[in-house]
Amino acid sequence: RADENHQIAGYVIIAGNTRPLEDLIAEQTRYIFGLDGHISASDQEVLEQVDQQVRRVKTLSREDEPAGKVFGTSPSYWLDLDGYRPHQEAATLDFPMLILQGERDYQVTMEDFANWKAALAAREQIRFKSYPALNHLMMRGSGRSQPSEYEKPGHVAAEVIEEIAHWVREH
Numbered sequence: 001r002a003d004e005n006h007q008i009a010g011y012v013i014i015a016g017n018t019r020p021l022e023d024l025i026a027e028q029t030r031y032i033f034g035l036d037g038h039i040s041a042s043d044q045e046v047l048e049q050v051d052q053q054v055r056r057v058k059t060l061s062r063e064d065e066p067a068g069k070v071f072g073t074s075p076s077y078w079l080d081l082d083g084y085r086p087h088q089e090a091a092t093l094d095f096p097m098l099i100l101q102g103e104r105d106y107q108v109t110m111e112d113f114a115n116w117k118a119a120l121a122a123r124e125q126i127r128f129k130s131y132p133a134l135n136h137l138m139m140r141g142s143g144r145s146q147p148s149e150y151e152k153p154g155h156v157a158a159e160v161i162e163e164i165a166h167w168v169r170e171h
């Protein structure tokens with residue numbers, strides 16, 4: 001646990017999600033299928049299967065462990081994640097934090113960034129920074145972010161590295 005490690009001086013959170021992973025999977029799948037402006041019948045079928053898996057995750061119990069995988073992994077994985085809300089836990093910690101977000105990120109969105117801001121609004125020593133041209137990998141792009149961007153070699157944007165370095169020097 002973060003509050004038990006006394007060697008920690010602070011946290012840098014980059015594209016940190018605040019919502020349940022199963023919800024993000026459904027949202028991301030819809031986003032990707034909607035990039036061309038059309039949801040085909042086969043896309044709709046996949047979306048319904050994803051929604052079915054999301055419902056299954058939300059109703060899992062320890063007795064479901066032998067029942068097979070959900071989203072390709074064991075029920076125990078999903079049960080372990082159940083109730084994990086990092087932004088709410090972060091609000092209980094007394095450490096400086098730097099929260100960074102790419103505004104073109106479709107995996108962890110500006111909704112998550114807003115949740116971080118809301119959860120940590122009363123805290124001092126918290127810096128929030130978002131980058132309009134960056135995606136989930138903190139790499140530059142334009143227009144709507146697409147999965148194909150992740151296949152191109154690239155680097156984390158210099159301004160992100162500079163922001164982290166500046167913050168680390170401060171703390």
